[in-house]
Amino acid sequence: MPGVLTLALTKGRILKETLPLLARAGIVPAEDIASSRKLVFDCTRPGVRLLVLRGTDVPTYVRHGAADLGVVGKDILLEQGADDLYEPLDLGIARCRLMTAAPVGWSPGVGRLRVATKFTTVARQFFADQGRHADFIKLYGAMELAPLMGLADVIVDIVDTGNTLKANGLEPLDLIADISTRLVVNKASMRSYPLEIEALVAELREALV
Ligand code: PRP
Numbered sequence: 613m614p615g616v617l618t619l620a621l622t623k624g625r626i627l628k629e630t631l632p633l634l635a636r637a638g639i640v641p642a643e644d645i646a647s648s649r650k651l652v653f654d655c656t657r658p659g660v661r662l663l664v665l666r667g668t669d670v671p672t673y674v675r676h677g678a679a680d681l682g683v684v685g686k687d688i689l690l691e692q693g694a695d696d697l698y699e700p701l702d703l704g705i706a707r708c709r710l711m712t713a714a715p716v717g718w719s720p721g722v723g724r725l726r727v728a729t730k731f732t733t734v735a736r737q738f739f740a741d742q743g744r745h746a747d748f749i750k751l752y753g754a755m756e757l758a759p760l761m762g763l764a765d766v767i768v769d770i771v772d773t774g775n776t777l778k779a780n781g782l783e784p785l786d787l788i789a790d791i792s793t794r795l796v797v798n799k800a801s802m803r804s805y806p807l808e809i810e811a812l813v814a815e816l817r818e819a820l821v
Contacts, residue, residue, distance in 0.1 A: 626667065690789060
């Protein structure tokens with residue numbers, strides 16, 4: 613929309629931490645996002661509107677220019693590949709680690725590993741770099757269940773407190789990547805609205821604590 617920057621947000625845990633950051637930059641939704649079923653929100657600050665999306669869809673909106681900017685986890689950017697987007701800011705929120713994990717006491721044999729994960733691209737690269745032959749089983753959630761049920765030997769998943777692993781008899785093994793939430797920008801939008809986008813990025817940078 614001419615004159616309006618569209619910022620795609622990731623719903624859920626990241627959204628809860630993003631809203632205070634946006635508020636410190638003077639960007640406040642005109643209505644309460646949490647209690648609304650709407651997916652597009654005007655802001656008290658003119659010239660910015662917000663979309664609320666699943667994290668996996670944020671890069672898609674930004675890549676296609678349906679949103680000018682996005683707030684999304686580095687895990688999703690690593691998995692999808694994001695060389696076609698600018699990533700000007702680490703927002704430092706929703707920090708966690710992308711790790712391998714296995715049942716407590718498990719030790720790898722010499723044969724092929726069975727790896728359950730929703731991060732199949734990142735996992736494939738990681739095990740290839742390690743020189744380990746592995747088969748990958750794509751799951752969309754509850755990865756911790758897979759070793760318990762004999763579906764996989766190891767998982768690749770997000771670890772925050774480690775409580776979910778512990779509660780399911782698993783332990784973290786290798787760190788694949790430190791994860792945090794990033795601001796991404798569509799490259800064509802950056803060429804079309806450089807002053808507006810640079811001002812917004814600068815305000816968000818100042819709002820980081
Ligand atoms: C993530 C991740 C783990 C859990 C780790 O799931 O997949 O299951 O958090 O957190 P912890 O180390 O503090 O226990 P999330 O709740 O984000 O849901 P998801 O399965 O939809 O990703």
